[in-house]
Amino acid sequence: MTIRVRLTVWYAVVIFAALVLMGVLSYRELVVEPRSHPGQADEKGEREAPDPDAFEDVVAIVLSCGVPAGLLAVVGGWWLTRKALAPVALLAQAAERINERNLGQPLPRSGNGDEIDRLTEVLNRMNARLHGSFVRDREFTLHASHELKTPLTVLCGETETELADESLTPEQRERAFSRLEEYRRLSRIVSGLTLLAKADAGQIKLASEPVRLDELVRDAFADAQILAQSPNLEVKLAACERATVRGDRNRLRQLLLNLVDNAVKYNSQDGRITMGLLHALGGIEFVITNTGAGIPPEILPRVFERFFRGDPAHSSDVEGCGLGLSIAQWIVTVHGGQIKITSEANKETIVTVHLPLIAEGPEV
Secondary structure, three states: OOHHHHHHHHHHHHHHHHHHHHHHHHHHHHHHHHHHOOOOEOOOOOEOOOOOOHHHHHHHHHHHHHHHHHHHHHHHHHHHHHHHHHHHHHHHHHHHOOOOOOOOOOOOOOOOOOHHHHHHHHHHHHHHHHHHHHHHHHHHHHHHHHHHHHHHHHHHHHHHHHHOOOOOOHHHHHHHHHHHHHHHHHHHHHHHHHHHHHHHOOOOOOOOEEEEHHHHHHHHHHHHHHHOOOOOOEEEEEEEOOOEEEEOHHHHHHHHHHHHHHHHHOOOOOOEEEEEEEEEOOEEEEEEEEEOOOOOOOOHHHOOOOOOOOOOOOOOOOOOOOOHHHHHHHHHHHOOOEEEEEEEOOOEEEEEEEEEOOOOOOOO
């Protein structure tokens, strides 16, 4: 129940109580008092009898005067409450549109100096502090990832040079190869952080050109067949309808590869991966399904958070850092689409990507 409705109900109860009180007092004055003093004399010395129609008069007064006055008071109170709370509704609508990308945009103030205006000022100051915190966090992540790139590149190069030495013993070669794998994993993490930090800061320029999404899906299907050989997964392309979207070809390819990589890594041995590209809801939908442990419903809303690895499928022996879905969500969002995940425990997980289509010209 909104504040406006609650105040109106309370106001109506008060008005009803006032009407009851008015009726009781009128009844006391016109009925009870004359009956308790029936023998009072008038100016001529004659005694007046109680009016037998006094009760009807009380009811008539309440109905003809009190009820209309009460209804008018309730309607007027509702209108005044609505007018008084209108700035609160506007403030709530403006606050709902706030996210980490527009914290620097202040909420509109009325400028009349009342409590609502003061509350808006306080919220704007709070948003400014939050905006500063987000900016500092992005700058730190961007600078830190940039500074880490050079030493990691050097370490990878030195280790690769070390592996080229034929005098290494098998144990030394195994240790060097293990170090190289860890360096490469750190490099992927740093690259992912750099990408997301630049995306948050609006520093990534994307191409905007027609892209045949069905061609990218077929390429991703071929990559999935290669990746699925080791865990012995069955990969199927159920449908691949012709579709052209507008966007960045490299980023869309990265999106599909991230989803394919997840479907392979978080699958069960001898499991299954099904991919499909179909027209739906005025756009195009890419759907990829994989078997496996699934994602518990209580943590499903958090799967797009950075570094989140909370479900049973994210076991310690699965390589990853929890940035793949965050990057995938960003790519889908900047292309004007939506991504969602549904999962059923110990059965399957379904990722659906919806992207807007563009009109295709005649085939050449």
